[in-house]
Amino acid sequence: MKLFSNERPEIPIAHHTKEDGSAWTIKEKLWLGLSVTEYKKQFFRNPVNWFMIMLFAIGIPLILGRYAFGLGWVTHASNDYPWGLFLGFGLFGMVPLSASGxxxxxxxxxxxxxxFHSIERLALLNGLLGYFFAVVFLEIDLGMPWRLPYPMFVSLGPAAVLFLVAWHVATYLSVQIAEVLPAFFEWIGWxxxxxxxxxxxxxxxxxxxxxxxxxxxxxxALFTYAPAKIHPLWISSNFTWIHFFVSSIFxxxxxxxxxxxxxxxxxGWRCDDEFKDNLDYVTIGMxxxxSLAMITYLVIKLVAVAHxxxxxxxxxxxxxxxMLELGVAVVLPMFMFAFGVRNNWVTLIRVGxxxxxxGIIWNRxxxxxxCFNWQMYQEIPHWKEVWITVTIYALxxxxxxxxVYRLPIVYEWKGEK
Amino acid sequence: MKKLNRRSFIKGGLATTAAVTVLKEKKSAASGDFDNYPEGMGVIVDLTRCVGCRSCEAACNKEQNLPEPEVPFDDFSVFDYMHHGEKRRTDETAYTIVNRYNPPEIDHPLFRKVQCNHCNEPACLTSCFVNAYTKTPEGAVIYNAKVCVGCRTCMVACPFYIPAFKYSSAFKPQIMKCIFCYDTRLKNGEPPACVEACPQEALTFGRRKDVLKIGKQRIRETPGKYVDHIYGEHEVGGTAWMYLSSVPFDKVGFDTHVPKEPIINSVKEFLAMVPMVLTIWPGLFVGFHLLATRKDKVREMEKEAELKKTKENDEKEEQA
Known part of the structure; x- marks a missing residue:
């Protein structure tokens, strides 16, 4: 995009009208104001896209195979480890990283x-997409994905923790769509x-x-259904839910x-000056x-061990x-954050x-x-399971x-608002 | 106004006490004291009687129309089978299996039959968000494949590793587990197929409370033969299937670390918080919002007040 944005003043699009006063059509906005050949050119000169093509070339057939031949075709079909990477990473890992919204x-x-206004929309979008793709991961993992609405409308088990998860993720997804919609409305001009x-x-x-x-x-709390299966250090019927909540904050x-x-x-071409100028300030704020959430988390972890x-x-x-997990995943970045905040060292914060x-994904x-079935053997996920997980993450x-290329997320819409 | 004398005071007091007592009793009977279907059926498995003939496995396979096994039921090499260092477990082809153990304390092997223990308060049932499980008054924990979504939380929750998933099926996967032969037998008061097939009377079927008595009687009447414990009497709140053994239960593959209370009890800490958050958070956070944005309003008001003051001062000066 740098290629074109330097030469053509109307690109990237941030306004309803072109230089000559005529309006951009939605189709043109979707193509980023480029012609098809130009779009192809910028697409193929990006090495990330080549990597994606290779990933999808194998990943998509694997996903189709999962739906055609069953979960047993892509996983180890373990009855001892009912949940693998799709939920362990996709649901339990993606959801806390999406608490940003x-x-x-x-x-x-x-x-x-x-x-913090300049970062708000990015945080909302990050939340929305994280939740949406957690549901996509769930749709890969569920035995009968076409029955996703069953807990809502067909057969209700309201006393189960998963019932609460299902309803809340569904409602929160709608809330997040509503929160991100203003950016979309500006872009289409409604x-x-x-x-x-x-x-x-x-x-x-x-x-x-x-x-x-x-x-x-x-x-x-879902894991408190397995108090005898998970290592006691990772499960506490009183505190696990607070651990999960507090760690989702950082x-x-x-x-x-x-x-x-x-x-x-x-x-960089897509960001406006407000976003770029404020970024260091909001990064330090976040x-x-x-770091405050982290120290809280550490204290509650300690309380759980004591209790x-x-x-x-x-x-x-x-x-x-x-101790290794807590040290590397929480204490280390906590000090990096604290030191970075104190000395305005933003790069250290970013690495932290x-x-x-x-670390959050590691914990989940x-x-x-x-640490599930800690007294049993260790399950190593099937390579197909790993590949599908990476493919969905790439998606x-x-x-x-x-x-982010298109909607006013990291830039302000210059047309009427 | 009617005067309250000593007699009427005592009368009223007694009446109130009586009313409170009656109401209290009623209340405590209604909640918390659910007696888990006292007439429910159960089975006691006597490990000292089992010879590992696998007749129960064969009978179950036939009764439940399960696929023909790779290894026939008269082949005892399955006792040596190990997967990831674990002996056989129930899966989509077998609702019950028998495993052999060689405890060092005794000179002969012991066999342990594994199937659903049909808990009084089943973890699979309480963790299911589509109500696919039912504990019937007869004591069976049955499963409804028509509403199951395939999330496999019941498999995570089951402390005995019983429910298995039909991973091999893309279009009709479901949970596969022992249902105490509910549809075909238990409903009509008959014992399950495995019990009927046992040639050694290792499995005794009857009301749970009755077979529990039988188990205790055996322990009492043959001192030294059994360890003084019936596995399943209290484990995870009690199970319909219970076990007697001549060696400590952890030597024959039982998990002796499962909690004594129902699994749902360890989840209640969280469940109790849910209504609190739902009711307290909205007011609390709207309050925070008002407090946080109050500063701006206060600043505005202060400015106005200052303006007013200066105006008044000016007027006073003018008057002076």
């Missing part, structure tokens, strides 16, 4: 911190829709907080820091919030692994965010796979990029 929605709309949503923004934000608290926690913030870093470095009388476990091999996000995989990446 409610975090920044709350900061800006509820607490009135307008200084301002009435934007005004309607604006009226309900406080309600949507509060709904977001309630739904997030409960279903982030509920994902942790997980979501870290993910926004990562996304904004990638966008700033590889999509790191401050994340459940698990000190002796800390001296075992599993205990060392537990990367570690923290990987530990709970769902590594998430492409969708994310597709939207």
């Amino acid at each position: 409610f975090m920044l929605g709350t900061t800006v709309e509820l607490f009135g911190r307008k200084d 301002l009435k829709g934007k005004r309607i949503i604006r009226r309900y923004v406080l309600g949507l934000t509060v709904a977001g907080i309630i739904l997030s608290t409960l279903h982030q926690g509920a994902l942790g 997980g979501g913030l870290s993910m926004v820091i990562i996304a904004s870093t990638l966008i700033k470095n590889f999509m 790191a401050k919030g994340a 459940d009388q698990e000190w002796t476990y800390l001296l075992t091999g599993w205990g060392s692994y537990y 965010a990367f570690i923290a996000a990987i 995989l530990n709970t769902a796979l590594v 998430y990446f492409l969708t994310y990029r597709f939207i």
